[in-house]
Amino acid sequence: MFTRRTALASGALAALATPLPALAQGRKDSVTLALVLEPPGLDPTAGAASSIAEVTLYNLYETLTKIRPDGSVAPLLAESWEVSPDLKSYTFRLRRDARFHNGAPCNAAAVKFSFDRAGGDKSTNKDKRLFAGLSTQVVDEHTLVLLNREIEPDLLFLLGQATAIIVEPKSADSNSTKPVGTGPYQLADWRRGASLTLTAWREWRQAAQIKMRRATFRFIPDPAAQVAALLAGDVDAFPRVTPRAMAPFKANPRFQLIVSGSRAKTILAINNARKPLSDRRVRSAIAAAIDRKAVIQGAADGLGVPIGSHYVPGAFGYVDTTGINPYDPDKARRLLVEAGVKTPLALTMTLPPAPYARQGGEVIAAQLARVGINLQLQNVEWAQWLSGTYGSKNYDLTLISHVEPFDLGNYAKPDYYWGYQSVPFNALYEQIKNAARATDRARLLAEAQRLLAEDAVHAFLYQPQWVTVANKNLRGLWKDMPVFVNDLSALSWA
Secondary structure, eight states: OOOOHHHHHHHHHHHHHSOOOOOOOSOTTEEEEEESSOOSOSOTTSOOOHHHHHHHBTTTBOOSEEEOTTSOEEESSEEEEEEOTTSOEEEEEEOSSOBOTTSOBOOHHHHHHHHHHHHSTTOOOTTHHHHHTEEEEEEETTEEEEEESSOOTTHHHHTTSGGGOOOOTTTGGGTTTSOOOSSSEEEEEEETTTEEEEEEOTTSTTGGGOOOSEEEEEEOOOHHHHHHHHHHTSOSEEEEEOGGGOGGGTTOTTEEEEEEOBOOEEEEEEOTTSTTTTSHHHHHHHHHTOOHHHHHHHHHTTOEEEOSSSOOTTSTTOOOOTTTSOOOHHHHHHHHHHTTOOSSEEEEEEEOSSHHHHHHHHHHHHHHHTTTEEEEEEEOOHHHIIIIIIITOOOSEEEEEEOOSSOGGGGGOTTSTTOOOOHHHHHHHHHHHTOOSHHHHHHHHHHHHHHHHHTTOSEEEEEEOEEEEEETTEEOOOSSBSSOOOOGGGOEEO
């Protein structure tokens, strides 16, 4: 386990000391972006990793609706829709010029197949519960009706996320490696562990508007290497770069820096199904032992806002719950004694490769050690985290950012990897889902936030702010990020 502080400093200084080549200005129809994490596959309906959507959403695949940078919803494969007064019936009218990469039409039958598949028994879609509650009726080739068993005021937004992509029935099962969508780009090359390249699809319905004919994603998890790649001009933009990698670019006129808001929640997730973590007093002790501001500084270079529950400032219905489990090491020690825990208590903390996790993990381990909780840090690769932590629930603690905007429902899932079981929360969430009036919904959301904080389900840490470093001449990058997307069709060179 290491912070890479020394590596970053030496790498950045070395890069600054060498002559800086001019950023390539001749590549007016191509762009190279870098990402921290490589997607494990290219089918966002088959895996929970947000890195899949970062490459595929709105590029390879499309959805009925499209989420804008400000969080509003626009038409995409659906050119219009009507919503019934009870919010349970949605009539969509589809574009008539949409086609899949293999030439098949994108019609109402394809939409029905996609949603039935997403909610079916064999589905591995992380939003399976949402789609299982939908009934899709084909009216004609370009019209369909969605019937929702429950009220979901955010359905139009959710249908713009990567889990709601429309897939071609014959090729759906091979999308992970051979993606077939309706988007403006197609997969050209994937060099595992290094890069992935997309090329513009010449038969896309609005192909003439695409400025970037070729886009390459490079995967660079190390902060020092991120700095070097940007300074050398090997990368044109790095969305969601490691915050401590931004220092060399703050006063450099060759670059633009974009600090974006988010709906992400960085948490120290606790396996509620394991003893002694099943005891709320132990979870509360862990939360009380953590100084959120120190974690934000260590994990995100200060670019974050403290949170006290699984909800963030700016979201509808937000209430400040940071005062429910404030930093109080003495209280943490008392709670451990009350719970009958003999210290030192030995636990493991699983850390995925993202720098915020590795760096923040060291800070949290030091803080917990002061109250008698000794952590063994386990660094794992992303695929291991997805299979072992998320899939097999084999962990005590893990530091992770949940980036989905509307994901309170995860706490009502009986088999979710947190192992949280709460009859009161389940009942409250059902009320939230069926609250048609905004005032009622806001009140219930506030109650849900307080309940999760009082249950100390996790140590809720902070709302991250994302940093994008890019060539100053690159246009079309998202200012804010309600979802993780790199919309290539919006990019151009000045």
